Amino acid sequence: MSVIIETNGLSKTFNGVQALKPLDLKVRKNSIFGFLGPNGAGKTTTMKLLLGLIRPTNGSGTIFGHDIVQDNINIRARIGYLPQDLDIKTLEHLTARELLRFAAYFYFKGPKQLIEDRVQEMLDLVSLSEKADRPIAGFSGGEVQRLGIAQAQINYPDLLILDEPAASLDPIGRRDVLEVMERLRKYTTIFYSTHILDDVQKVSDSVAILNKGELVAQGSIEELLAGSEGLIYNIKIKGDTTNAYDYISGKTWITDINILEKNGFTTWQVGVNDSTLAEQHLLRLLLKDEQLRVIEFQQKSFELEDVFLNLVEG
DSSP states (O other): OEEEEEEEEEEEETEEEEEEEEEEEEEEETEEEEOOOOSSSSSOOOOOOOOSSSOOOOHHHHHHHETTTTTHHHHHHTTEESSOOOOOOGTTTHHHHHHHHHHHHHTSSOOOOHHHHHHHHHHHOOOOOTTTTTTTTGGOOOHHHHHHHHHHHHTTSSSSEETTTTTTTTTTHHHHHHHHHHHHTOOOEEEEEEEEEHHHHHHHHHHEEEEEEEEEEEEEEHHHHHOOTTTTEEEEEEOHHHHHHHHHHHTTEEEEEEEEETTEEEEEEEESSSSIIIIIIIIHHHHOOOOOEEEEEEOOOOHHHHHHHHTTTT
16 A cells, blocks of 8 residues: 655644654555544644645655655645634535535636536535535534534545644534544545544554654554553453462463452453463363452553553553
8 A cells, every 4th residue: 555644753842842752654555544632742743744834944845745844735736724713703604515616616616517516516525515504603513523524525626634623523423523524434535633542443554653742552452452461361250260360370371360359250461472272271261260250351551541541651
């Protein structure tokens, strides 16, 4: 897969304060790339550098192979952008159709019917056709964000940059925005910033985590969710576990066993270094012991929030 965005040591300093430390990123074509970090981590600064709205202090970057400083005009023609705070107060008297028509005329000078077809296509894409001819002033926050994505997509961009597209939305609004992003996957590459970790886990292919201006992790969502602790099994047991502990802890493929006693049950967190041996033998060894009963047995799955907090908090 070809690389759409690539940065090498890209950094930015404001008044002696390094807002973004040397950043090396790679974003591949037709991926949904989640750019994570707490508030003030440098996410918006990075986006402004990529868009050419500010100039880097050091380092370099390319989009579509074009330098983000020298070839910025060529880059912008192929990008759609949704800012974090979409201010439409001065345009809220317009209908959704009128707003998209206004945006389309910046890019297309062809027959009027083709422009109208494009506007309708965007309204269908973001599920706003039924409200197309109503004033934007009456739209919900989620509907405004979906309309914002539609205007960013109006020029068939090869790259869509979205800054906190689902921030401040209720669960229904967030769900609707994520569904639009999923629909757009086949048309474009999406690079978006957020601090809503659950959303990232649902739609992203790749993730980068920024903290205090520094890149602390980058990889596929599967790689990050594997967890730094390795493979762990959660096992809930009732009965005498003394013998079981002795013979299981002695296995070479067992790295550690953490034990929690509660309400007459014993819960083990068993770390292993060989997934194949664990799958073949761990449960069988426990079931052989007639002094205990296995109530629950499952492989621990990590949530992105766990990984994120571990990385950000050190």
